[in-house]
Amino acid sequence: MRKLFVIMPIGIKSDMSGGPERSSTNFDTVYETLIKPAALASDFSVLRIDEVVTSGTVSDQFLQELFTADVVVADVSVPNPNVFYELGIRQAMGTGPTVLIASSPANLPFDIREQRVFFYDLTTLNKSLKALANLSKVLRATSETR
Secondary structure, eight states: OEEEEEEOOOSEEEOOSOSTTOOEEEHHHHIIIIIHHHHHHTTEEEEEGGGOOSOSOHHHHHHHHHHHOSEEEEEOSSOOHHHHHHHHHHHHHTSSOEEEEEESSOOOOTTTTTSOEEEEOGGGTTTOSHHHHHHHHHHHHHHHTO
């Protein structure tokens, strides 16, 4: 089975943009209701770093996963240093495709603004299968190009 590794914030995080429309996102919900089901529907085994159950250092573990994953999904909805660090490593390695996703609207940094980002709508995430179907389609197409 093909392997998908997910890099994203864990738990509830603020937008951190400092603007008046500051909001919070439960990334565990995004993972459980969007990313994981889309990965499984696309015949991937899926793993997020907090699901690793072996002993060792977290940095060694995420490096191993970034290097060996067939596809990596990175949620860049909020400016999370760990996500951007791991994304930079994956892209520098060049070992396989990386799919960027973000909640709409997202204020993306200029470094990744020109890359293709697949947006999902948090307000309809639990009510609609559209985001799930779209991500599944992207994952299938991405893995076929490899």
